[in-house]
Amino acid sequence: MLRVFSGMGLEIEFPQNQTCCGQPAFNSGHRKEAEKVARHFLDVFGDADEAIVCPSGSCVSMVRNYYTQLFRDDPEALSRVEKVSSNIYEFSEFVFQRKETISLNSTYRGRVTFHDSCHALRELGISSQPRELIKSLNGVELVEMKMADACCGFGGTFSIKYPEVSKSMLQEKTDSIMNSGAEAVVSTDMGCLMNIKGLVSRKKLPVKVFHLAELLAFEGLK
Amino acid sequence: MITERIDFKKNSAEALGNPKLKKALVNFTDRSRASRQKAVSGVFEWEELRSEARGIKEEVIKNLDSYLLELEKSVTRVGGRVHWAKDAEEASAIVVNIARENNVRNVVKSKSMATEEIELNKHLISNGINTVETDLGEYIVQLCDDHPFHIITPAIHKTKEDISKLFSEKFGVPEYEEPQELTNIARKELREKFLSADMGISGVNFAVAETGTIAIVENEGNARLATTFPDIHVAIMGIEKIVPRFEQLSIFLSLLARSATGQKSSTYVSLITGPKREGESDGPRQFHLVFLDNGRSEIAKSEETRESLYCIRCGACINVCPVYRQVGGHSYGWVYSGPIGAIITPQLNDPQKTADLPFASSLCGACRDVCPVKIDFPHVLLSLRQKVVEETKGRANLPGFIEKTAFRIWSFVFSKPFYYNLAGKTMAFLQCLYQKDNELQGLPYPFSKWTREKNFPAFSRKPFREIWKEKYHGRNGVLR
Numbered sequence: 001m002l003r004v005f006s007g008m009g010l011e012i013e014f015p016q017n018q019t020c021c022g023q024p025a026f027n028s029g030h031r032k033e034a035e036k037v038a039r040h041f042l043d044v045f046g047d048a049d050e051a052i053v054c055p056s057g058s059c060v061s062m063v064r065n066y067y068t069q070l071f072r073d074d075p076e077a078l079s080r081v082e083k084v085s086s087n088i089y090e091f092s093e094f095v096f097q098r099k100e101t102i103s104l105n106s107t108y109r110g111r112v113t114f115h116d117s118c119h120a121l122r123e124l125g126i127s128s129q130p131r132e133l134i135k136s137l138n139g140v141e142l143v144e145m146k147m148a149d150a151c152c153g154f155g156g157t158f159s160i161k162y163p164e165v166s167k168s169m170l171q172e173k174t175d176s177i178m179n180s181g182a183e184a185v186v187s188t189d190m191g192c193l194m195n196i197k198g199l200v201s202r203k204k205l206p207v208k209v210f211h212l213a214e215l216l217a218f219e220g221l222k
Numbered sequence: 223m224i225t226e227r228i229d230f231k232k233n234s235a236e237a238l239g240n241p242k243l244k245k246a247l248v249n250f251t252d253r254s255r256a257s258r259q260k261a262v263s264g265v266f267e268w269e270e271l272r273s274e275a276r277g278i279k280e281e282v283i284k285n286l287d288s289y290l291l292e293l294e295k296s297v298t299r300v301g302g303r304v305h306w307a308k309d310a311e312e313a314s315a316i317v318v319n320i321a322r323e324n325n326v327r328n329v330v331k332s333k334s335m336a337t338e339e340i341e342l343n344k345h346l347i348s349n350g351i352n353t354v355e356t357d358l359g360e361y362i363v364q365l366c367d368d369h370p371f372h373i374i375t376p377a378i379h380k381t382k383e384d385i386s387k388l389f390s391e392k393f394g395v396p397e398y399e400e401p402q403e404l405t406n407i408a409r410k411e412l413r414e415k416f417l418s419a420d421m422g423i424s425g426v427n428f429a430v431a432e433t434g435t436i437a438i439v440e441n442e443g444n445a446r447l448a449t450t451f452p453d454i455h456v457a458i459m460g461i462e463k464i465v466p467r468f469e470q471l472s473i474f475l476s477l478l479a480r481s482a483t484g485q486k487s488s489t490y491v492s493l494i495t496g497p498k499r500e501g502e503s504d505g506p507r508q509f510h511l512v513f514l515d516n517g518r519s520e521i522a523k524s525e526e527t528r529e530s531l532y533c534i535r536c537g538a539c540i541n542v543c544p545v546y547r548q549v550g551g552h553s554y555g556w557v558y559s560g561p562i563g564a565i566i567t568p569q570l571n572d573p574q575k576t577a578d579l580p581f582a583s584s585l586c587g588a589c590r591d592v593c594p595v596k597i598d599f600p601h602v603l604l605s606l607r608q609k610v611v612e613e614t615k616g617r618a619n620l621p622g623f624i625e626k627t628a629f630r631i632w633s634f635v636f637s638k639p640f641y642y643n644l645a646g647k648t649m650a651f652l653q654c655l656y657q658k659d660n661e662l663q664g665l666p667y668p669f670s671k672w673t674r675e676k677n678f679p680a681f682s683r684k685p686f687r688e689i690w691k692e693k694y695h696g697r698n699g700v701l702r
Contacts (some may be wrong), residue, residue, distance in 0.1 A: 014687075014690050014694075016639065016687055017639040018639075019636045019637065019639060019642045020636045022636075024629075024632070025629050025632065025633060026604070027585060027604065027607075028581075028607065028611070028625070028629065029580075029604070029607030029608045029609075029610055029611035029612075030608075030611055030626070030629040030633075031608050031611075031612075032633075033629040033630060033632065033633035034633070036633040036634075036637050037632075037633050037636045037637050039637070040636070040637040040638075066604075118584070118585070118586035118587055118588075119587070122586070122587040122588070122590070122591055123587065149588075150544050150586075150588075151544045151584045151586035151588070153544070153584060154584065155583070155584025155585055155586070156584075156585075157581075158581065158583065158584045158585070159584075159671075159672065160668055160669075160671045160672060161581050162230070162231060162234065162581075162582065163671040163672065163674065163675065164231075164234065164235060164238055165234050165238070165545060165548050165549055165582075166584070167675045167676070168238055168548040168549075169544050169545070169547075169548055169584070170676075172544075172547075194678075194679055195676070197677070197679065198672070198675075198676030198677045198678060198679075199675065199676045201659075201661055201676075201677040202663075202675065202676050202677050
């Protein structure tokens with residue numbers, strides 16, 4: 001992400017106190033614990049006037065779509081939520097909005113396929129942006145896998161509570177990645193990537209797993 | 223009502239271990255997704271229809287009492303009788319009584335999830351009343367003494383070979399191979415039942431408050447026969463099935479057929495307004511409408527989960543659900559399966575016995591996108607999860623206790639940057655026990671549930687914060 005942003009001529013700040021948006025607890029039903037961590041998020045990012053960019057759609061969705069629920073009885077926090085929500089962006093969404101300013105010198109060559117992360121797709125409406133960015137790379141071909149929009153089975157604590165069901169979903173996802181004929185799968189959510197990579201490495205499948213930022217700023221073998 | 227705790231893990235393990243079932247599920251869900259997609263893409267104003275339908279349902283559920291009274295008045299006006307049932311037992315007793323008072327021996331039923339919910343067949347049969355399901359899928363399920371696998375297509379877990387064998391055993395016919403031959407056998411058997419039935423029982427897809435009309439949507443004509451041929455028609459409806467005005471039916475009929483089966487319209491739509499009137503040559507002499515509450519009025523009170531009652535039982539959420547696709551209908555342990563089962567079963571039953579279900583979802587939201595009345599499934603699931611966490615008290619449920627403690631520690635660590643950094647470094651140090659090629663394997667409980675099948679990424683030896691400080695500008699630095 002840093003490399004992509006530098007290439008766009010942006011100033012980047014990294015608040016050292018940041019931790020998490022609180023989604024893991026929120027999605028597991030632990031509202032009080034989620035609120036505590038979300039409050040910390042607001043303390044760190046609540047007054048920022050800059051764009052806040054995040055490498056995972058689900059974290060952005062948590063802030064944009066669910067903070068209002070979490071803080072519905074706290075007007076003071078809600079006003080900060082409103083500000084943060086209008087400033088926060090998922091990575092591909094942010095970069096695509098400023099695509100004229102990008103100078104990408106990714107050295108990646110080959111066929112890639114894109115996995116839609118559920119929250120980016122269905123809660124943020126992101127689908128074409130990452131695909132357009134991939135297609136804009138020289139020497140990279142985007143091939144669609146079957147059911148690119150199907151969940152990979154991660155679902156946060158779902159993958160720990162029902163690992164067998166989660167694995168079965170993931171198996172379908174990796175089958176569909178392999179059948180697409182791509183040499184790499186690209187996505188925009190760390191949760192999906194961790195899940196997919198987990199099985200790809202365990203089974204030693206011949207496919208690379210990249211975050212979109214890694215592909216856009218690829219500096220591998222020239 | 224369920225009596226034992228629904229064990230989603232155990233139930234789904236059985237389904238996951240059955241490759242034949244998996245194949246059937248993949249075929250079925252692929253097919254129904256595609257046909258729904260095709261049917262929906264032909265409707266230019268689809269989104270407007272969805273919004274309109276949702277608006278109507280919001281209005282109905284908010285004012286359910288007055289709409290029910292209006293419907294009762296309308297049904298009575300056209301010569302029908304309304305019965306109010308607060309729970310499953312009352313509803314079954316009402317139907318059994320109607321049957322007894324009229325010396326009913328034989329009942330034919332059309333497909334109805336409300337009657338599954340109250341286990342009506344069991345009650346009728348135990349009172350000596352022959353009761354036969356006449357929807358082909360339901361008939362097969364009844365012959366196997368099984369439960370529906372899906373709310374629209376109850377027997378998709380049976381292959382044609384299974385059915386061929388079943389019919390051969392039950393009816394002493396050869397093991398036919400062609401679906402058409404099998405259907406003909408069922409048709410012949412069922413015709414006899416229709417002819418000898420003294421009472422027909424149906425569900426209700428929609429009930430119009432202003433006219434007292436009920437709408438029944440089907441493809442086989444069995445519901446038409448069951449509601450017109452016998453002398454008595456008893457219809458059972460969940461109290462949420464109301465549509466205020468007759469003209470609003472068209473919105474719901476357009477949405478239902480396309481969402482459920484990818485049809486522009488179902489083959490039969492029966493609009494029934496009371497019993498046979500003077501001068502009419504067919505139709506039942508008596509028309510009874512049973513209002514089934516069974517927990518619904520409680521759901522209507524909850525602002526957070528009320529929208530669960532907007533459901534028109536199309537099954538679209540089930541057909542797109544990636545979890546259902548793996549585990550099938552029976553894993554959900556009750557009448558309703560898939561996303562709608564995960565939200566409605568815990569609200570119509572003991573929340574402690576159904577606590578697994580709100581968690582049986584990856585929150586992917588595919589269900590919300592296809593729902594014809596725009597039920598925000600993830601929102602309802604999250605609200606139900608919160609309820610489970612807050613209402614499962616003490617050490618009774620051990621994983622619950624461990625999880626709660628874990629999240630308490632997590633929330634402390636993740637709201638204090640000092641401890642967060644320390645935790646990161648500690649993990650990076652401890653992980654050498656499990657590390658292999660920059661990934662972790664064989665982690666202890668509960669992470670073992672992850673590493674049994676998958677690798678876990680290793681923590682970076684040098685946290686990003688330090689890289690940032692060294693490579694870029696100081697604390698809270700800015701990269702220019």
